[in-house]
Amino acid sequence: PNEAYWDAENVKLDQINWEVSKEIATNINLFESGEVQLTQISNPYIEQYAGSDALVTEPKALSGYVWFNQGRTSTANVHLRKALSTSFDKEAYVDTVLNDGSVPSNGFVPSNYAYNPETDEDFREESGDLAVYDLETAQAEWETAKEELGIETLSIELLTSDTETSKTTAEFLQSQWQQNLPGLTITIRNVPLKSRMESTTNGDYDIAYGTYTPSYADPIAFLEMYESTSGLNSSRFADEGYDALLDDTRSTYANDPEQRWETLLAAEETLIAENAVNAPIYQGANANLVDPSLKDVQIQPVGAAMYFRTAYVEE
Known part of the structure; x- marks a missing residue:
């Protein structure tokens, strides 16, 4: 000892x-x-x-989600991303695929992770539901996406690692998306994790599934992944307004905890509700x-x- x-x-x-x-x-x-x-x-x-x-x-601060390659014509369309984000049943997923204590998540930052410095309210509760399973909304977004892309059908690929959970997750999403968004075909590519990471880094994918767990409890640990200069931002998402919000949390509001908190809430809304940069699925356990x-x-x-x-x- x-x-x-x-x-x-x-x-x-x-x-x-x-x-x-x-x-x-x-x-x-x-x-x-x-x-x-x-x-x-x-x-x-x-x-x-x-x-x-x-x-x-x-419960743990793990977010399971899919993200979209905005360097591809189809997944650069925000209406397609919103259609995909809202057209799968998260409750059914955690009950049938995971069944390990994980819970559905309608935002990127998990619950029981970070709290308002003034009121102690949970970030997830305060930020609210930003990407919910809503078939009517999803199908309306799908119709708009097809109109803007000038297509009636679309075939895109879902990339995952080759673990059993990743494989069953891909099969679940494939079934839900093809059933709920008529005209959409999803192919699946399961590869070793190292290969999946290489493919996403190189932009060789349409949609990818993965998980993320930070090493410290601050919403920015999740949100800065999608800063335009982040090495983790394989989605190719670049938004000056989003970057400015994150900059404000580090500089303008660094010594103003409540305003910094409000800015982090605004950043998550920009990321998920407005741009559907990724589609949250579950919080792990x-x-x-x-x-x-x-x-x-x-x-x-x-x-x-x-x-x-x-x-x-x-x-």
């Missing part, structure tokens, strides 16, 4: 042994045999442990199997997923 650690008197574990395995079935076997006391799981295993004292789910004898593990929504500083094993 590190006796020089600042809180050494409250550290109860002498060491933690990590078993490295990316196969969830293997991890569950290790848990059931008592070789490990904690492991992360996903479906279909979550359903198997429903009601078990060992299953612990906690951590799902873990934890041995009931393992106490006081701190599972966190942002930053490091877990802290074991005060953890101990009850004899």
Whole structure:
């Protein structure tokens, strides 16, 4: 033990042994045999442990979403982006595809993440629902998009990584979009994560699916992804007004917390409600199997997923 650690008197574990395995079935076997006391799981295993004292789910500051390549003629059309953003059932998605404690999200910045410095109101609550499932609105936007693009049908590609969750997410969106927007055909390209990232960086995609979790709790951690100069902005979105809002949060209102907060709210509305730069799908959750004898593990929504500083094993 590190006796020089600042809180050494409250550290109860002498060491933690990590078993490295990316196969969830293997991890569950290790848990059931008592070789490990904690492991992360996903479906279909979550359903198997429903009601078990060992299953612990906690919300986290993860946003799952699709984004659009504005360097392509079709997805540069804001009405097409709005049609795609509002034409899939998020409740059905989290219930059937994830079923891990994740919840539908109608904005990019997640809930239980950042709070108004004056009123302590949750950012997500205050910003409101900016991209909701609304079939009537979606189909009207689709008709406008077809008129502006001069088309009756459209075939576009959805790019994802090749994990099981990404594959089932792509299949769900494909089904919803093709059913709800007649004349639209969605093809799917599943590739390793590294290849997906290379494709989006190079602009070799129409629509992409992914997730993002920041390392600190401030709405700007999400919003600055779409600044025109951001290295993470693979959407090719560039808007002087949006950039100016973010600049104001760092300079003009840096010492005015309430005005800075209002500016961040305006930025999210510009990004999602006005421009549909991305389409929020869900806010993620951590799902873990934890041995009931393992106490006081701190599972966190942002930053490091877990802290074991005060953890101990009850004899």
